[in-house]
Amino acid sequence: MSEIVGPDVLTKTDQTGERRWVAIPHGINQDTCPVAALQGWLEVSGISEGAVFSGLDRHGNIISARIS
Numbered sequence: 083m084s085e086i087v088g089p090d091v092l093t094k095t096d097q098t099g100e101r102r103w104v105a106i107p108h109g110i111n112q113d114t115c116p117v118a119a120l121q122g123w124l125e126v127s128g129i130s131e132g133a134v135f136s137g138l139d140r141h142g143n144i145i146s147a148r149i150s
Contacts, residue, residue: 109115124134133148 106116106120108117112118120134123129133146135149137145137147137149139145
């Protein structure tokens with residue numbers, strides 16, 4: 083994984099629906115570092131492609147659609 087993580091970010095002010103890359107730098111403290119947290123999540127979840135965070139249905143089941 084890169085030194086900088088770049089997730090897709092869509093905002094309500096982005097009327098064109100174009101995605102843009104947003105750099106998320108490493109944190110100073112390993113316990114609160116967003117990059118370390120994402121790396122840990124990817125490792126334990128087994129996600130290697132697609133959406134990093136999936137949604138849940140009303141019964142708490144994981145669905146394949148990415149959250150927005």
